[in-house]
Amino acid sequence: MTEFNEMQQIKRKFFAMRNGVIADTLRKAGSPFRIIFGLNLPQIVEIAAVVGFNSDLGRSLWANTSTRESMLIAPMLMTPSDIGIDEAVGMCGECPSPEVADVLCHRLLRHLPFAWELSLRLAGDEREMCRYCAMRILWHYVYTRPAESGAVARLEIGRMSALTAGPARQIVEEVEFLAESEATNDASAN
Numbered sequence: 001m002t003e004f005n006e007m008q009q010i011k012r013k014f015f016a017m018r019n020g021v022i023a024d025t026l027r028k029a030g031s032p033f034r035i036i037f038g039l040n041l042p043q044i045v046e047i048a049a050v051v052g053f054n055s056d057l058g059r060s061l062w063a064n065t066s067t068r069e070s071m072l073i074a075p076m077l078m079t080p081s082d083i084g085i086d087e088a089v090g091m092c093g094e095c096p097s098p099e100v101a102d103v104l105c106h107r108l109l110r111h112l113p114f115a116w117e118l119s120l121r122l123a124g125d126e127r128e129m130c131r132y133c134a135m136r137i138l139w140h141y142v143y144t145r146p147a148e149s150g151a152v153a154r155l156e157i158g159r160m161s162a163l164t165a166g167p168a169r170q171i172v173e174e175v176e177f178l179a180e181s182e183a184t185n186d187a188s189a190n
Contacts, residue, residue, distance in 0.1 A: 006057050007064075013047050014039060014069045026068070032096045033068040041103070044069060048076035055082040062091065071100045075108035083108065088118050089125070092133040098163070101129060105136035116141060123152050128163045131156060135167035142174045150175035 004012065014037040023038030051057070051073075058077035064070035075091075088109055095101040109115060115137055122134035135156060141149045153171035156164050 006051070006054070007060055010047060010051065010057075010061070010073065011067075011070075014067075017043050017047075031068060033066060033071075035067040037067075037069050039069050039072075041072070044073050045076065048073050051077060053077060053079045055079050062094075065094070065096065068100075071096070072103050075104045078108055080108060080111040080113070083112060085112075085114055085118055085121070088112060089121060089130065092122055092130045093125075093127050095129045095133065098132060101133050102136060105133050109133065110137050110140045116145070120152065123156065128161050131159070131161065131164045132167065135164055135171060138171055139167070139174075142171055143178070146175045146178055 017037070017039050019038035019040070021038065022040065023036040026033075026036050026038065055078045058074045061070040061077065062074035091104060092101065092109075095104060109118060112118060119134045119137040119141070122130045122137070125131055125134070135153065138149045138152055150172055153168040153175070156168040157172065
């Protein structure tokens, strides 16, 4: 009987769940990956839950840049305490698409103990994808650090980047909404 290593087992699960319609749609939309199994995010989350945390396996899958699902599952397998700030910045710079960046930020980077510092460092990076990641991480600070998050997002809007403008505007709009709500609540309390 053939023994498969952990990465091979995951790839076999990808293959078993493949969806040609989704894969073709992603290819036609310009996905940068050579290999696309067409799994949706809940399927990838399900596989990650079975595998559990394994940062070494996550890093190996992250390095498999030709396969969409490998890069999407990788952040789900990494333990936040195993990631340093330089590695996190490097991962952001390696993101080949906003989809991968969104999963990276939501599933891993926002949970890092230095996520706020990371977002500020990424916001000052010249690479658009790093700044995109900064906006995605900053979203999680809109309610706890609204003034600072809004200020960073406003600076990003000024850079006129098609990639980052949308997420930056969302942050600014949410910060402004919170300020208006607070002003309304204060006025009605008086």
